Amino acid sequence: xxxxxxxxxxxxxxxxxxxxxxxxxxxxxxxxxxxxxxxxxxxxxxxxxxxxxxxxxxxxxxxxxxxxxxxxxxxxxxxxxxxxxxxxxxxxxxxxxxxxxxxxxxxxxxxxxxxxxxxxxxxxxxxxxxxxxxxxxxxxxxxxxxxxxxxxxxxxxxxxxxxxxxxxxxxxxxxxxxxxxxxxxxxxxxxxxxxxxxxxxxxxxxxxxxxxxxxxxxxxxxxxxxxxxxxxxxxxxxxxxxxxxxxxxxxxxxxxxxxxxxxxxxxxxxxxxxxxxxxxxxxxxxxxxxx
Numbered sequence: 001x002x003x004x005x006x007x008x009x010x011x012x013x014x015x016x017x018x019x020x021x022x023x024x025x026x027x028x029x030x031x032x033x034x035x036x037x038x039x040x041x042x043x044x045x046x047x048x049x050x051x052x053x054x055x056x057x058x059x060x061x062x063x064x065x066x067x068x069x070x071x072x073x074x075x076x077x078x079x080x081x082x083x084x085x086x087x088x089x090x091x092x093x094x095x096x097x098x099x100x101x102x103x104x105x106x107x108x109x110x111x112x113x114x115x116x117x118x119x120x121x122x123x124x125x126x127x128x129x130x131x132x133x134x135x136x137x138x139x140x141x142x143x144x145x146x147x148x149x150x151x152x153x154x155x156x157x158x159x160x161x162x163x164x165x166x167x168x169x170x171x172x173x174x175x176x177x178x179x180x181x182x183x184x185x186x187x188x189x190x191x192x193x194x195x196x197x198x199x200x201x202x203x204x205x206x207x208x209x210x211x212x213x214x215x216x217x218x219x220x221x222x223x224x225x226x227x228x229x230x231x232x233x234x235x236x237x238x239x240x241x242x243x244x245x246x247x248x249x250x251x252x253x254x255x256x257x258x259x260x261x262x263x264x265x266x267x268x269x270x271x272x273x274x275x276x277x278x279x280x281x282x283x284x285x286x287x288x289x290x291x
Contacts, residue, residue, distance in 0.1 A: 003240045006031035006056075009085040010239060011077065013068050013126060014095030016043035019145070019190060019228050023094055026232035027239070028054050028061060035081040035088075036063040038095065060084065068095050068122035069114075078129040090141045090239045091130050093123040093167075099159035101208040112159040119163035124170060131178070140183040141239045144171045146250055147189065150276065156210045168250050168276055175248030184247040186238050190231025190254075234258055249274035 010027050014020040016038035027034050028051045038044050044063040051061045062084055066073040081088050099115025100107035123144060134140030148154060149161030150168040168187045175185040206215075231253040237243055238251075245265045251258050251274055261268065268274070281289035 003236050003242060004031050005090075005236065005239060007058075008089045008239070009033045009035070009081070009087060010090035010092060011035045011037070011081050011088060011126070011130070012092040012094060013037050013066075013077075013122075014145075015063070016040055016047055019231065020094045021047055022228040022232045023092060023235055024051060024061075025054070026229070026236050027090075027092075028059065030236050030240075031056060031059065032090070032239070033058075033060040033085060034062070035077070035084065036061070037066040037068070037077050038063075039065060039067050041065040068093075068126050069117040071125050074122070074125035075129045077126065078133070082133065087137060088130060088133060089139065090143070091126060092143045092145075092235055092239070093126060094145045095119075095122055096145060096147070096163075097160070098157060099163075101204045102156055104158050107159075115159035116163050116166075119160065120166045120170070123167050127174065131183075134183050135178065135181045138182045140178075140181075141243075142171070142174070142183065142185040143235050143238050144168070144185075144187040145190065146187040150187070150189070150250065154213070156208060156213065165276070172248050172250075172275055179247065184238070184243060184245070186243075186247060187250040188231060188234050188238065189250065189252045190228065190234070230254060245269070250276065 005027060008031070010032050012020065012024055012027065012034055015024045015034075015036035020038065024034055024036055024047060036044060036047060044065060048061050048063045055061060064077060064080055066077045068074045068077065078088070096119045097115055099119075100111040127142060130140075134142075144167055146168050147160070147164045149157065149164035154161035171185050171187050178185065234251060234253040237258060238246070242262055246261055246268060249268065256274065281287070
């Protein structure tokens, strides 16, 4: 799809490496001005240096180090973006960590809480800081990175799984809160990517992450994983006017026909398609449990 984000501005968190860096490039190539953030300033500088030559007339690539799990830094990030751009149209919450690996009773509890603070509360804090501005302009796009932990159990990586399930349900809830304000809120699953998170799993080994998950990670490493550009293309689509009215959904970059969704707006509005829901016995062909 050829999508233009010319004239739009975006905040992208966790944008200094891996999928965040791919996201940043995709948004700049689509014409958006971006405020990038991450905790490591040196890598941010490298990304900015790489992306600025891609800018067209009027485009800007800016960056600031920030830990979005800290309220004051999330607030400062949003304030700085508005000071630079006057308006912000898009938030892409990409910052995230796997956190501790191992049985829940053995992992470091402070690390477990830190994972929740970054993945769940950090995303919510950036939303809280930006939301009054989006409501005032009666338009906005909030895009949240999900992961496998949102839709299926991830034994031995419980903080990550809990945080991702929590943030997806928060985004579903937020979508209903702001539906009348012209703000679309969606989560995306980019697929199994070969990033530093995969390397963390391999370094942890099967004793910490379990044999099944470790073997799957080995296969992913050897086979190349999902193309990150596909997930970035979905994010650009959800940031554009082509996706107006699509909200409250968790969309897979690889498995869902997202390019076709503009033709199904009414069906999406009035259904629980692409949402987290409880499975009933008759959903799986069982007759017991019916009334």
